[in-house]
Amino acid sequence: MTHRRQSIVSDHNTRFTTARTKTNHCGFAALVDTARDPLVLIDKNYQIIAANAAYTDIHGISSEQVIGRTCYQVSHGRNRPCHEFGDDCPHQQVFKQHRCHEVQHQHCDGHGGYERVRIHGQIIPLDNGEYLLAERVTKVDTQNEPTNIDSALQSDQPPQTSSEWIPSLSPRSQKVFHQLDMAARSDAPILLLGESGVGKEMAACYVHRHSQRHRAQMVTIDCTTLTESLFEAELFGHEAGAYTGANHQIQGLIEQAQGGTLFLDEIGELSMPMQAKLLRLLEQRRIRRVGGRRDIEVDFRVIAATNRDLEESVEQGQVRADLYYRLACISMTIPCLRDRTEDILPLAQYFIEQINKKSGRQCCLSANAIEKLQQHDFPGNIRELKNRVQRAITLAETTHIEPHHLGFETQILPNNKAPSMGSARQPQEQPQDEYTPTSLAEQEHLLINRLLKAFSGHRRKVAEALGISERTLYRKLKKHKAT
Template identity: 40%
Template sequence: MDDQRNMRTITALVLRTEGYTVSEAATGQEALDLLTGNSVDVLLTDLKMEPMDGLTLLRRALEVQPRLQVIVMTAFGSIDSAVEAMRLGAYDYITKPFKDGVLRHRVELALERSRMKSELDLFADEFHQRHNMSALVGSSPAMRELKNRLLRVAQSDATVLIQGESGTGKELVARSLHTHSRRTSKPFVPVNCAAISESLLESELFGHAKGAFTGAVKARRGLFEEADGGTLFIDEVTETSPAFQSKLLRALQDGEVRRVGESTSVRVDVRIVAATNREIELEVREKRFRQDLYYRLNVVTLRVPPLRERLEDVHDLARHFLERANARNSRPKRLSGSAVAHLMDYSFPGNVRELENLVEQAAALAEGDELMPEDFPLRPQAQVSQGVGDLGTPRAPGGPVQTLAEVVDEAEKRAILQSLERNQKDLARVADELGVSSTTLWRKMKRIKLLETGPTGDPQGK
């Protein structure tokens, strides 16, 4: 809008020639009236107007339509006023007199930004729908305690350590924590330390300068900088080396990061949420995880219970997963009561992830419209010849008591040994079959002493 009729008419004509729909207003109040009853992408306004000036119109227009992109027009000698408008939320400014091509270009950029903001808002809405508290399915006492604790800590900036077995939904908890925090409009950036080799993890988190190493053809921001203002979720943090843990500790203490190959640091405002499926206190005692980093991460702990400790949630979870599967399939299915009873009689060594896979498989393969017990093939739970079967297998009565970490180590050792035999000790093929990185496989084999002697007494990985 502009209170000079000739300027306003010519500007509108230029934009209409480009195919834009243009509404004109002679005063700031007329512009506000138009904004109140219509959806507008871009507001083009002069700064020097009577009785309502451009800065007042800018403030009030953004109150009416927060997504509005505002371009202010100003004389060359009033640049300070244009800068003030940018500070108040204007997208851009243009100095008079301006060429038609400059005007068209600025408006085009403003419209593109408007479209991008609309898409981001849609993604944000979807994120909130998927990761609000209702996404944490279950009403068992264990889940109620987790949700209550999560809501209490969400509004603070306290560092959170999430502990739980694989497949329990630790990342979902982290996303829900972010959604309910004051940082919800900023990025949630996840990184899985077990999925990235040790040599690349530092660059991935801290970034690197151009030429810092072979293949670094251009400078790159790390995930710490990408998450600035938001939440950085560091999954499987215990899979890192002591050297990397030292660098991570410094970043947390100083609130700044230094890109690989650079000498200056960058300040970042990031909330850290870390997670592990290991007994981290044992990792500290065994000197595999730095004690000072543990204390820095373990400000608030959220424990995600395994599914076997909340079997009363199986029905709700199965129904939730089936609803999602039905939305993708042409023939919707329903759960029978006998199928639910069948599932609740199982201990789910793979936790919620295993239940989700079972439901999706049944929904895809079952011939009838009602899912029956035979549509859910479960792993046997009675192998106790050596005291330990699958992770879900009960121990023989009277057998020696083991810690959870010992049970997990024994199961992992057995799985790795069997895969080594199947793949003729080819570690790359073993890692691929077990779904872990080569670095993670190497760490696991070293920890459970498989790098010293293999199933036939031969050295492994040498």
């Protein structure tokens, strides 16, 4: 087979850099068609010189539309090689370092969307000293990923169902997914850092689903809800009769994670006494239920997350140094949305598609809405984007989502006419709900006050509805002097 491959390649080594038609590549076509997986041959100029039927099928185009085009045009829809965008490019590894390379990328799926694929780039030497890149492309199995992305973005509930991974086009996101793939291969503790709403729990779920522990549960513990008095009962469980009202034996959250993954969200919020108990648990891997007399061995992988600077918290004496070093064996930062603007539109379209399916609507973004989305900083990150999209689909009168539906600007009056002088002289006759703020700051102020009223002053619920952290809400309340 090797001799046959070399003879096929050798017979065409004087033509592969300039050929453009299927006829000129019958030998290469015969070679790649022997492969069951999608396979493509690429020359040093990024041009595709041969592709099998499996490859053209995943892109939804014919071989005539593939041959002669560049790999980055077909796979990414870009006008420049992917390494110029910061991606880990197999082409660079093969042609510059002359070695095979495996990487995960996001490719066009032939239906206007994107899918995550694994690329194995193999070097094929030619008799004239040149090389070809043979790329074998396989889809990444996402059936075990969370199907409801909302559950992975909620900090107070563990993921109960499975979903597709969050769309990612930016180099930073691609790098994070590569790191998550590498981390999933081991059992080492992971510390996920990043602002509120960036998808740290989604990242933890991704690692769990791609690890050897994926058949067991991933149990999420929201450290902000734990109290010192109930810490052991919540985490370790209790025996029947351990205290008044404990009529039955109850497994703690640690036992529920047996054989799986324990995700500690907002780890920086634990008090020092609770940190000491957690450290002892991580070191000994044993628990004793409240009211129990025997130790129970536990086996789990720990992943922690926080939006705080834990190194600074260690220096300030708020976090134990030994606990920090125990958790930060593998530390990675999930980038905020404003630092990966390439992901904004794919994410928005993903959320729209998911919410459309649930609501039975067919909403889409207008050109103005797309522009506003790409200009916004998203302090609430992915959670804010999801909430804005859900708000827009709820408020949109037609199938077109405009900027004001997303909360970016007020609705323009018909024919661009200003209110009449009569209406200006009688503001008391205008119902409060019909009041239109004249600036974005005023609109924000009004929305916060309405939500405070709707949630009876419950600030955490208001922050969740806005897709921001409570800390950000407090700053806005202070800024607007809202009550």
